[in-house]
Amino acid sequence: MSEAQLRAADLAVATARPQAPAAVIDANQPSSPAAAGPWPQAKRRRRLGPGKRIPYGRVLGPVLLLGLWSLASATGLLDPRIVSAPWSVIATAAQLSARGELQADLLISARRALIGLGFGVTAGTLLAVLAGLSRVGDAVVDGAMQVKRSIPALALIPLMILWLGIDEKMKIVTIAIFVLAPVYINTYAALTGIDSRYVELAEVVGLSRWQFLRRVVVPGALPGWFVGLRLSVTGSWLALIVVEQINATSGIGYMMFQAQQYGQTNVILVGLLVYGLFGFITDALVRLTERRALAWRRTLAG
């Protein structure tokens, strides 16, 4: 069917709608799908919803940005000394990966971010559970976490260097601390926000404490935890950039720092691109697991 035909069909559906109730009244017997008359066959959309899901819609924004960048470079609007053209960035990336430098740096960076994220998310979740489920935990943990939250994690770097040196330990701990707060805050809010009616139900049904945790608390807090996780995942890349530009001898951040010394805009852009891609891919992965894990939620976005 052509575009125009499709549009005509849409129009026909739209105009047929007002007459539909009359047809329904006529049809007293249970109607088969074929006998549904002018009632629209296609699945209708919620009027106040965000609209139809666009396939691969999430890639659209970045691709558009890339297109604008290419256009500006091709027309000479962008000075290659300030911002290299996309193709020269890609060529540089190819060169770097041909020499194996890019992969090595990438692997090291990814490893740091992942380990830091793992520790941070685990600690944040445990602290939130402690504070959210017991009064003593709440008293001890929550106040301290609020104080910690008002100190920027990156301001702790000088102290971290003094305590832990400048090697991997310092980097991973800094990332973990940076990532801790979003997981903690969102999980804590989700835990304390669990409907008290469900707690009442759990008591009437006679759930044990463990069953209560497994059946009510964890699934009830999961949506909030995922929000925290997504913030943390992008946060871990953010912290990584900072950490890798201080006394590092490897990693993407180091690569960019070196490029700055030699004025290699294209290499810096390769680094930025890698960070961006990493952030995008990891966020997409978290989203995907979130959709699977929270299948019971039928929200506007669904």
Next chain:
Amino acid sequence: MAADTGRLAGPPAVRVTGLVRRFGPRTVIDDLDLEIAAGEFVALLGHSGSGKSTLLRALADLDYDAEGSGSLYAPSALSMVFQDSRLLPWLRVLDNVVLGMRGAIDRGRDALAEVGLAGRERAWPNQLSGGEQQRAALARSLVREPQLLLADEPFGALDALTRIRMQRLLRELCDRHCPAVLLVTHDVDEAVLLADRVVVLQHGRAGLDLPIDLPQPRSPRDVDFQRYREQLLAALGVTADGVV
């Protein structure tokens, strides 16, 4: 009558003596005595704020924030149906029904079939209609084989047609499983339709204790039905001419 045979058979399922419940300066239940025989269906009427829900929560051992005295005996095998279905949205219907039970999957399936939800075991609660959700909640209560079923206005949020169907279903299920039932309602017709005995709470006490001596199934068009109805309305302070 079911009510009479029930009261003769063995010790009562529920015995409340001299119950007092206070919230701050307000005494909600004041020296209440109530007995429910095993298998007896009792409806509890009263104005809002008359202590209906407070009594129910006391029996279910859910009244932490109330002070009070008196003695209270209720079987430990009790189930409760709330006004909302209170299904956990993240558990499938069958998992909701057997929540907290071990190896009861088959019995849960049977219970769902009994309330007319066979085939919906794998559905999420928010895919069910309001009536279906309340059916699932009934299944969750009955699969535990309670000796006492507490129901706190279970049909209050349903539309009129669904309510009629659910009232019939509740009575059928209770006849089959024979728990003692305490049904809190504000609907006089519902009380007369379903209960063996209707208790009207007034000022924190059982103001009127009226056995309904009509065979099941009952019809609101029946003359005796209307006589009971008017008697109860009068006890609640409403006459055919209006509020007294």
